[in-house]
Amino acid sequence: MFSRNTTEGVKDAFMDKMNINAEAKSERYLGLPVYMGRSKIQTFNYLKERVWKRIQGWKEKLLSRAGKDVLIKAISQAIPTYAMSCFDLIKTLCDDIRTMICRYWWLQQEKENKMY
Secondary structure, eight states: OOOTTSOHHHHHHHHHHHTOOSOOSSOEETTEESOOOSOHHHHTHHHHHHHHHHHHTSOGGGOOHHHHHHHIIIIITTTTHHHHHHSOOOHHHHHHHHHHHHHHHTOOOTTOOOOO
16 A cells, blocks of 8 residues: 555655565455555445445345344454454444344244334
8 A cells, every 4th residue: 555645656666676566456355455544434435335245145034033133242252353343433333333233133023013
């Protein structure tokens, strides 16, 4: 990564000298973003997508309340934990993840009333 103030000539010369092919702006290292732009929502949106993909893969009609609880605690709450230990996540991202988890938890099972 280079500063915004770095000219293209300096970037190219440095990358040639160090034998680097491309600048890493959108890549991740150890599951965390290498480059953070101005928008933390866009930077950490991949966490929300990963939680959503995991939740969509579960068959809620086949799981009991205890099974849902175990899956939520073991998977959905564990995905953003490492990122949260390194970065301060914004409240809206945490609220979005919480909303997805709550929606999954309170999903109505077959012919059962929702319990609040």
